[in-house]
Amino acid sequence: MASDRPPSPCAHCGLPVVAGQADAGPQFCCAACETVYGALRSDGLEQFYAARDACAVAPQPARSTGRDYAEFDDPAFAAAHIQQQPDRSTVSLVLDGVHCAACLWIVERLPHVVPGVVDSRLDLPRATVHLAWNPDVVALSAIARRLDRFGYPPHLARAGDRDDREVRDLILRGGVAWAISANVMMLSVTDYVGAWSDMDAATTHYLRSVCAVLTLPSLLWAARPFYEGVRASWTVRRLHMDVPIALGIVAGYAGGLWNVARGDGPVWFDSVASLIFLLLAGRLLQTLQRRRSQRVAELLFCLAPGSARKLDRLDDHGRDVSIASLVPGDLVAVRAGDSFAVDGVVAEGRSTVDRALLSGESRPVAVGPGDLVFAGTTNLGARLVVRATAAGETTRMGQLLRAVDEALVRKAPIVALADAIVGRFVFAVLGLATLTAALWLAIDPSLALDHTVALLVATCPCALGLATPLAVHVALGRAARQGIYVKGGDALEALAGKGTIYFDKTGTLTQGRLSVVAQAGDGQALQWAAALEAESAHPVAAALRTLGPAQPTRDVQASTGAGVRGMVAGHLVVVGRPAWVAHQATAAPGLLDRCAHWAERGHTPVAIAVDGQLCAAAAVGDAVRPDAQPALSALQAAGWQVRVLSGDHSAAVAAVARSLGIDGSCAQGDATPERKLEVIRTAAALGPVVMVGDGVNDAAALAAATVGIHVHGGAEAGLRAADVFLTRPGVGGVVELVQGARGTLQTIRKSIGLSLGYNVVCVALAMSGWLSPLVAAVLMPLSSLAVVSLALRGRGFRDPMAGTAPEAQDATLATAAPAAVEVAPWS
Numbered sequence: 126m127a128s129d130r131p132p133s134p135c136a137h138c139g140l141p142v143v144a145g146q147a148d149a150g151p152q153f154c155c156a157a158c159e160t161v162y163g164a165l166r167s168d169g170l171e172q173f174y175a176a177r178d179a180c181a182v183a184p185q186p187a188r189s190t191g192r193d194y195a196e197f198d199d200p201a202f203a204a205a206h207i208q209q210q211p212d213r214s215t216v217s218l219v220l221d222g223v224h225c226a227a228c229l230w231i232v233e234r235l236p237h238v239v240p241g242v243v244d245s246r247l248d249l250p251r252a253t254v255h256l257a258w259n260p261d262v263v264a265l266s267a268i269a270r271r272l273d274r275f276g277y278p279p280h281l282a283r284a285g286d287r288d289d290r291e292v293r294d295l296i297l298r299g300g301v302a303w304a305i306s307a308n309v310m311m312l313s314v315t316d317y318v319g320a321w322s323d324m325d326a327a328t329t330h331y332l333r334s335v336c337a338v339l340t341l342p343s344l345l346w347a348a349r350p351f352y353e354g355v356r357a358s359w360t361v362r363r364l365h366m367d368v369p370i371a372l373g374i375v376a377g378y379a380g381g382l383w384n385v386a387r388g389d390g391p392v393w394f395d396s397v398a399s400l401i402f403l404l405l406a407g408r409l410l411q412t413l414q415r416r417r418s419q420r421v422a423e424l425l426f427c428l429a430p431g432s433a434r435k436l437d438r439l440d441d442h443g444r445d446v447s448i449a450s451l452v453p454g455d456l457v458a459v460r461a462g463d464s465f466a467v468d469g470v471v472a473e474g475r476s477t478v479d480r481a482l483l484s485g486e487s488r489p490v491a492v493g494p495g496d497l498v499f500a501g502t503t504n505l506g507a508r509l510v511v512r513a514t515a516a517g518e519t520t521r522m523g524q525l526l527r528a529v530d531e532a533l534v535r536k537a538p539i540v541a542l543a544d545a546i547v548g549r550f551v552f553a554v555l556g557l558a559t560l561t562a563a564l565w566l567a568i569d570p571s572l573a574l575d576h577t578v579a580l581l582v583a584t585c586p587c588a589l590g591l592a593t594p595l596a597v598h599v600a601l602g603r604a605a606r607q608g609i610y611v612k613g614g615d616a617l618e619a620l621a622g623k624g625t626i627y628f629d630k631t632g633t634l635t636q637g638r639l640s641v642v643a644q645a646g647d648g649q650a651l652q653w654a655a656a657l658e659a660e661s662a663h664p665v666a667a668a669l670r671t672l673g674p675a676q677p678t679r680d681v682q683a684s685t686g687a688g689v690r691g692m693v694a695g696h697l698v699v700v701g702r703p704a705w706v707a708h709q710a711t712a713a714p715g716l717l718d719r720c721a722h723w724a725e726r727g728h729t730p731v732a733i734a735v736d737g738q739l740c741a742a743a744a745v746g747d748a749v750r751p752d753a754q755p756a757l758s759a760l761q762a763a764g765w766q767v768r769v770l771s772g773d774h775s776a777a778v779a780a781v782a783r784s785l786g787i788d789g790s791c792a793q794g795d796a797t798p799e800r801k802l803e804v805i806r807t808a809a810a811l812g813p814v815v816m817v818g819d820g821v822n823d824a825a826a827l828a829a830a831t832v833g834i835h836v837h838g839g840a841e842a843g844l845r846a847a848d849v850f851l852t853r854p855g856v857g858g859v860v861e862l863v864q865g866a867r868g869t870l871q872t873i874r875k876s877i878g879l880s881l882g883y884n885v886v887c888v889a890l891a892m893s894g895w896l897s898p899l900v901a902a903v904l905m906p907l908s909s910l911a912v913v914s915l916a917l918r919g920r921g922f923r924d925p926m927a928g929t930a931p932e933a934q935d936a937t938l939a940t941a942a943p944a945a946v947e948v949a950p951w952s
Contacts, residue, residue: 137162139184157189157276164274165231168238176227187276188222194269194279195445196432202447206281207265213243215257216265218279220272223252231275239263239271254279295350295409302347302402306395309336313395326388333385336394337378344378348401350408368551370404372558373581380578390575391897396582433466434458439473439510451516459504459511468520469511471496475685476506477663489664491686505663506685550884554584561892572894580891583901584884596876596916600869603922608853609862616832616848620866623764624813624831626859627805628757630771630778630794632819633836633856634785635747639668642728642748645719646741653693654700654733654741657681661689665729668745669700688731696735703732703742710734716742727777747777752857754785759860765815770804770826772796801826817859834859865922872919876912883908 133142136151137158153159165173196202208215220232228247232254235245241262246255258268269279316324316332351374354367377393377400384390434443436456443458448466451457456472459465465478477489480502489505492498498511500520517523561580565573601611611617628634644651652673658666659675661683681691688701690709699706703720720730720742728746732739757767769785769792771778778794796804801816802825808814809831816823816830827833827847835847836856851858887904890896896904 135184135186138186140186155186157187160189160191160274161187161276164271170231170234170238170275173227173231176230177225180225180227185222185224188278189273189276190278192270192273192278193445194266194273196447197265197269199432199447199450201450205447205449212259213257214260214265215255217253217255218269218272218281220247220252220254220277220279222277223247223249228277232272232277235268235271239268242268292409295405298347298350299402299405299409302343302398302405305339305343305347306398306402309339309398310395312336312339316392330385330388333381333392333394336392337382337385340378340394340398343398343401344374347405348374351404368555370400372555373578374400376578376581380574383574393578393582400582430464430466434460436510448517451513453513453515455513455516457511457513459498459509461504461507464503465498465500465511466516467511467513468497468499468515468522469513471498471509472512473510474508476504476509477686479503479505479664493685506683554581554888557584557888557892564892565894575897576891576894579896579901580888583887583891583896583904595912596869596872596919599916599919600865600872600922604862604865607858607861607922608851609858609865609922610850611862612848617866617869619813619831620815620863621870622813624815625766625768625808626760626815626817627768627770627808627826627830628856629816629818629823630769630781631747631773633817634753634769634781635749637747637819639664639729639745640748641668641671641743642746643723643744644672644742646713646716646733647735648741650698650733650735650741651743652676653696653698653735654731654743656693657689657691657698657700665731665745669731669743672743697737699734700731703730706732706734707739710737710739713739716740720744725776727774727780749781749784750855752855756856756860757785757787760863763863765863767791769793770796770801770816772798772801798823798825802829805829817856834862861922868922869919872915876915879911879915880908883911 133152134140135142135154135158137153140154142152142154151162153162165171203209203214206216220228222228223232226249229249232247233245235256236242241259242256243259244255244257247253248255254272256265256268258265272279312332312335316329316336348371351367351371355371374397377397380390381392381394381397384392430448432445433448433451434457435446435451436443436458439456441456451467455467457465457467457469461476471492471494473494475491475493478492478498479489480499492509498504498509499522500515501522515521515523558577558580562573562577565576597617600617604611631637653676655670655673656676656678658669659678660681661667666689676693679692681689683689684701684705686702687705688699690697690699690701692698699709703717707717716732716739720732723730723744723746726744726746728744731743731745733741733743735741761767767787769778769782769787771792771794773794775794778792779789782789782792793804801823805814805816805826806829809829813831815832815834816826817834817836818827819836823835827835832849833847834849834851836851836854836858849862851862883904887896887901891901
């Protein structure tokens, strides 16, 4: 039999072909593979397959959408995204489906197959192609269609893909400073050894002169950021940590140069070069931690479609345009499965809309003519025509993201204990250096410069200034290895204390997707219901499909907002809302009572009738995550007040709260994004508040909270607005985050205490004349090494298997939760 033969491989990707295809000619696993295969052969690019086989990559089906990309030719798109040059235009696009060197070869062959393309360069790690073309010869949409036919659908590059110039500059300066430091230190070792072996004066003078010359580029160019800090400090009339750093660097170099010139006394060129490198390395770490989230337009691009089908009238076929060209009053067609590009009123059609991204509702909402729809939500059922009332940043989503942006701007950078001390410390060091110079000018003018330089070098706030960022950086690195990404140390400081923590429900405490949580009645009817829902994009249908295998169906008719009916295995099957199904079948009171009970528990009941007889039912709901109960118990034991704040229906929110042991007064449902923002702002005025969520509807609240935590699988806007991102599903990472934050804060306090103690001792020794500049140069890096050692040995986010006994406050968190919790099934 044909079904017993092994499946043939796809001619393009090599995956098995579905049984039943004809044996003649090339066979394909999908239409996209057939399209790409034909395009490559027609353009003479068959070498792609040999190159791909040489890369030994796993088979992957092609991605080809068949779009016309007309929006790429829209003037608004060109003005916003295309760089115009006298003889060419350039743009950067991200390509889906790029995965190996063969893809690189085929994309960069584009100028040979598309007339008018001047250059095509692919950044393979980022899957970004940089295109240059002559717009008088070929349109960008034609280039995009060709890429799509090759299996690489293009879209605009994310703003986050751009290089960070400040980071690149610090890396370059740090690299130069490191090279200079290494060479100067090698020469200085020779000088130090020569001082104990009676090296002749000429050789000593030569070695020191070479060190002075080598250090000069590091002093003048690599250390420039510190001089700019001094200038900024002077402009705002506020002492900054860069002031004593710059003074110590310049004084150390000037003092060494003076001693070289007069042929006597120590030099500190190696200390100056090393200090510049270490400080640049520390600044680089801080810069990487302070990277800001992208602005409103970039967030909007991540959530709304880049194009929309604009209609001139209701019966018009329409054309694709960039969303930047849409204005209120425009008619926009939205197909099933597409996201809305504008806020508007439904002008034609009926469908269901998934608003979970914006409102947090886990169940779709039926809409028809006159109903409001919002940008960023998804049309599920049928084609709709919408008359725009707001577009771009004026949409509801755009305004929410603007609130996110404003909250991020207002949020101060890390204000740890070291920051409060550094300003006073700088002022004290400068005053003590002046006093030391004055005292020794009166006692012995020949030693005044040596002792002043010794004080400036030894008390350089390197260790004090790096105590916080270094400890934070080590903790953040450990957290990242555990799947917890924290944007800054201020979040750790807040989490180390106590306060109120709000959890979103959908996708945070629950799985975030509908599934069958209970069923009753005839099992065969349930399987037929699964077969009938096979072609529907509705989330409830997707959940029901898990009840049985696919089966042939016919005469399928869908009723928007009610259900679906059709023939399965020769039987008339009706699936949908209980009331709608009951009107078409003989009622079964027991099943209807069960449906009513499920509805009270916050689930969506679905009734199933076969040949006019109501014979089965199922409950579809959003199941609670297994780790939610132990995580919430652990947080409560640690002193946090736990609340639930969700946009889902109040009944569903109350049911989930009860299952997690949370009092009903601490759970609030039907909360709009604006209401969430108001609640968080009110709570934040009373004390530290943490918001844990995953959707765009949580983004503004995440940004306004003292600490916003974005859970795995949520929307990108929430990710950018939050202070913490959990890469693992569930909320158990919140417990690890609080525990790690407390350990990190302890390390910071110990480091600051050590730095202050070291500086007090060094000031006393330098002012009394017991500390030479050479010894100071040795002690300065030792203090930094001590801080580094403390940071590396810190308790924050350490491997739980490291074997170190936890401290009391951490033990409360670690032992308050069992390894797992059994969630009772809905019945």
